[in-house]
Amino acid sequence: MKSCGIVAEYDPFHNGHRYHLKKARESSQSDCLVVVMSGNFLQRGEPAILDKWQRTKAALENGADLVVELPFAFAVQSADYFAKGSIQLLQALGCTDLCFGTDADPAPDYSAFAAFYKQNEKKIESKFLELKNNGMNYPQQMATVFRELYPDLDIDFSSPNHILAMSYAKETSKYNEPMRLLPVSRSGSQYHDRSFSKNQEIASATAVRKAVFQNDFDLIKNSLPDRSYADLKQNYLVRWEDHWPFLKYQLLSSSATALKKIYQMTEGLEQRMMSAAKQAGSFQEFIGTVKTKRYTWVRLSRLSAYVLNQITSEEILAVRDKPYIRILGFNAVGQLYLNQQKKIIKYPLISNINKKNQALVKLDIKAGEVYQLASEKIVIQDLTRSPIKN
Amino acid sequence: MKSCGIVAEYDPFHNGHRYHLKKARESSQSDCLVVVMSGNFLQRGEPAILDKWQRTKAALENGADLVVELPFAFAVQSADYFAKGSIQLLQALGCTDLCFGTDADPAPDYSAFAAFYKQNEKKIESKFLELKNNGMNYPQQMATVFRELYPDLDIDFSSPNHILAMSYAKETSKYNEPMRLLPVSRSGSQYHDRSFSKNQEIASATAVRKAVFQNDFDLIKNSLPDRSYADLKQNYLVRWEDHWPFLKYQLLSSSATALKKIYQMTEGLEQRMMSAAKQAGSFQEFIGTVKTKRYTWVRLSRLSAYVLNQITSEEILAVRDKPYIRILGFNAVGQLYLNQQKKIIKYPLISNINKKNQALVKLDIKAGEVYQLASEKIVIQDLTRSPIKN
Numbered sequence: 001m002k003s004c005g006i007v008a009e010y011d012p013f014h015n016g017h018r019y020h021l022k023k024a025r026e027s028s029q030s031d032c033l034v035v036v037m038s039g040n041f042l043q044r045g046e047p048a049i050l051d052k053w054q055r056t057k058a059a060l061e062n063g064a065d066l067v068v069e070l071p072f073a074f075a076v077q078s079a080d081y082f083a084k085g086s087i088q089l090l091q092a093l094g095c096t097d098l099c100f101g102t103d104a105d106p107a108p109d110y111s112a113f114a115a116f117y118k119q120n121e122k123k124i125e126s127k128f129l130e131l132k133n134n135g136m137n138y139p140q141q142m143a144t145v146f147r148e149l150y151p152d153l154d155i156d157f158s159s160p161n162h163i164l165a166m167s168y169a170k171e172t173s174k175y176n177e178p179m180r181l182l183p184v185s186r187s188g189s190q191y192h193d194r195s196f197s198k199n200q201e202i203a204s205a206t207a208v209r210k211a212v213f214q215n216d217f218d219l220i221k222n223s224l225p226d227r228s229y230a231d232l233k234q235n236y237l238v239r240w241e242d243h244w245p246f247l248k249y250q251l252l253s254s255s256a257t258a259l260k261k262i263y264q265m266t267e268g269l270e271q272r273m274m275s276a277a278k279q280a281g282s283f284q285e286f287i288g289t290v291k292t293k294r295y296t297w298v299r300l301s302r303l304s305a306y307v308l309n310q311i312t313s314e315e316i317l318a319v320r321d322k323p324y325i326r327i328l329g330f331n332a333v334g335q336l337y338l339n340q341q342k343k344i345i346k347y348p349l350i351s352n353i354n355k356k357n358q359a360l361v362k363l364d365i366k367a368g369e370v371y372q373l374a375s376e377k378i379v380i381q382d383l384t385r386s387p388i389k390n
Numbered sequence: 391m392k393s394c395g396i397v398a399e400y401d402p403f404h405n406g407h408r409y410h411l412k413k414a415r416e417s418s419q420s421d422c423l424v425v426v427m428s429g430n431f432l433q434r435g436e437p438a439i440l441d442k443w444q445r446t447k448a449a450l451e452n453g454a455d456l457v458v459e460l461p462f463a464f465a466v467q468s469a470d471y472f473a474k475g476s477i478q479l480l481q482a483l484g485c486t487d488l489c490f491g492t493d494a495d496p497a498p499d500y501s502a503f504a505a506f507y508k509q510n511e512k513k514i515e516s517k518f519l520e521l522k523n524n525g526m527n528y529p530q531q532m533a534t535v536f537r538e539l540y541p542d543l544d545i546d547f548s549s550p551n552h553i554l555a556m557s558y559a560k561e562t563s564k565y566n567e568p569m570r571l572l573p574v575s576r577s578g579s580q581y582h583d584r585s586f587s588k589n590q591e592i593a594s595a596t597a598v599r600k601a602v603f604q605n606d607f608d609l610i611k612n613s614l615p616d617r618s619y620a621d622l623k624q625n626y627l628v629r630w631e632d633h634w635p636f637l638k639y640q641l642l643s644s645s646a647t648a649l650k651k652i653y654q655m656t657e658g659l660e661q662r663m664m665s666a667a668k669q670a671g672s673f674q675e676f677i678g679t680v681k682t683k684r685y686t687w688v689r690l691s692r693l694s695a696y697v698l699n700q701i702t703s704e705e706i707l708a709v710r711d712k713p714y715i716r717i718l719g720f721n722a723v724g725q726l727y728l729n730q731q732k733k734i735i736k737y738p739l740i741s742n743i744n745k746k747n748q749a750l751v752k753l754d755i756k757a758g759e760v761y762q763l764a765s766e767k768i769v770i771q772d773l774t775r776s777p778i779k780n
Binding site: 278308 | 640648
């Protein structure tokens with residue numbers, strides 16, 4: 001069986017994602033579509049609008065064959081580690097192709113970029129090291145490095161999806177058997193589009209979340225598969241503001257010494273955050289106060305997610321040292337594929353959490369318990385859950 | 391000017407407290423009644439029903455001349471440290487008398503007990519040390535020690551007020567100029583009385599809280615001075631359940647290593663608490679699950695208050711090493727008394743919090759900020775507050 005990998009967040013799952021899965025199957029000619037999906041906290045440092053099980057179900061009903069969780073330790077990260085973790089899992093699962101969205105039409109030549117990267121890896125990495133701690137964010141660093149080393153590269157570094165796509169290309173090129181890169185041009189909506197018109201079949205997740213939180217379900221009905229529409233209408237929708245009282249409390253009650261131990265808490269940020277927490281009445285207000293040119297919204301949102309979940313560097317490094325594959329759901333094809341690959345997958349495959357594997361997954365379990373505090377309507381996320389069978 | 395000291399919690403202030411203040415003035419023939427009162431968290435490990443400023447106001451309007459705060463580090467403690475801290479502050483403030491309630495009528499001879507204690511201090515302390523870590527709680531230890539060393543002592547060790555009274559007697563006897571002991575027999579209500587009838591002028595604080603939480607204000611109208619009645623009717627009333635979501639979150643997100651650093655977290659209790667927190671839906675249920683014969687409700691409630699406020703042993707010891715006197719309020723007499731005593735008070739007197747004294751009071755500031763999270767209706771407790779002038 002041949003499989004194609006997909007990296008996703010599905011926050012929430014919409015028609016654009018369904019289109020992407022359809023294109024992935026067509027272009028890869030794969031039997032099995034394997035999705036590695038962020039769990040309950042996302043790359044931009046926010047809790048997911050629906051929990052990981054609801055999002056898994058929507059994906060399985062709309063084209064995915066197997067969904068595994070991108071652990072918190074990789075998911076809530078800037079593009080480099082996010083890509084490193086996702087590609088690591090897809091490579092381990094034996095995917096031969098990788099299908100991802102791109103904002104450009106036609107897509108840039110990511111394969112040429114990956115080849116260039118592989119040939120010049122040391123030079124590139126040392127350029128990145130030179131730029132470290134100089135105040136640039138990751139996209140700015142990428143732009144600086146490649147404008148110098150690869151001036152012909154025609155890529156818009158300001159687009160988060162380009163950055164992710166390039167990071168995937170770069171990561172898979174490091175493996176002995178890299179995945180074939182299959183970019184799909186997004187049709188109909190740009191990532192950051194916040195508005196769209198009624199009856200539009202493809203809208204960005206940002207636009208969908210905005211409409212949902214404004215309770216404008218009419219507007220998005222045509223942009224969502226039935227499952228997502230029903231889930232968004234019926235279930236509790238999580239946002240940062242639900243966890244804000246807990247983040248505030250943590251920042252009020254923790255010592256500066258304890259906060260300094262939080263992953264990526266650097267350069268006196270703990271003092272800025274502690275003092276902003278005392279005044280702020282909402283998460284929006286809090287980040288607005290802490291934000292500077294150097295510390296972007298997304299970086300601070302991720303740091304807030306680390307504080308909320310009390311995550312230390314050791315906990316992140318433990319997952320990097322001992323990766324695992326947590327299975328969230330599959331259909332008959334996905335199950336067949338898993339059975340076929342089982343013997344060659346070098347990381348522990350986790351279907352149900354038990355005493356033996358609990359230590360590996362403990363950061364995700366903790367994040368699930370914290371996620372659950374957003375509302376009593378959110379059910380238990382990990383300890384007693386089994387993969388969804390579609 | 392002559393002054394009489396009183397140790398109190400006023401949770402809430404009721405007619406029994408007014409009666410006590412009246413008796414204190416009569417029996418001591420003092421010009422100034424000095425109250426040392428627990429702040430926003432109390433001896434039994436609970437948040438106070440009304441904040442420390444509201445309780446101070448009620449005390450000043452009903453007989454007290456000066457109210458100072460018993461710091462969290464002394465207030466949320468078993469009888470021994472609670473008494474040690476209160477007596478330390480009253481002695482430092484120059485009180486020559488100490489007036490306290492007793493459940494017995496006539497009162498036991500506390501002075502004889504104090505004298506006996508002073509004469510046999512080493513013997514008594516070594517007996518206590520022998521009993522340490524044997525699973526007895528403090529009242530049981532007291533009963534065991536004194537039944538052996540002082541069999542004539544006719545005191546009911548099961549009453550928390552006897553235990554406190556004896557602890558006061560014991561503590562003041564250690565000073566070169568001990569305070570004169572003035573016990574006042576409680577008239578009309580026993581400490582643990584939960585019920586009382588309408589028109590009863592003196593009821594226990596327990597009974598008042600019970601009626602208030604049942605919204606039965608008619609029942610208690612005659613048992614409360616106007617200020618308390620109005621405050622209880624108009625203000626947000628705090629209980630442990632308001633802080634329960636934060637305690638639960640703290641226990642879910644903290645590591646066992648971090649919890650072990652909490653003051654008085656011993657013998658694997660952190661594991662019991664972490665696992666109970668996952669299941670419990672309320673503070674009542676939580677303590678019910680963790681409770682054993684050895685770990686009483688009150689001890690676990692105090693431990694929960696330490697966890698909620700993330701308090702380490704170092705923070706408690708810092709206050710013991712550097713005591714201070716935080717002034718919550720006074721009337722003209724209290725102000726005159728403070729001016730007279732200022733020069734001989736050996737601890738820093740704190741009226742307003744500023745950069746210079748902030749470090750001393752930081753545990754109380756933190757506890758105030760955590761207390762405030764119970765409701766948006768609770769106003770800022772420390773940083774910008776000045777003593778109440780009545």
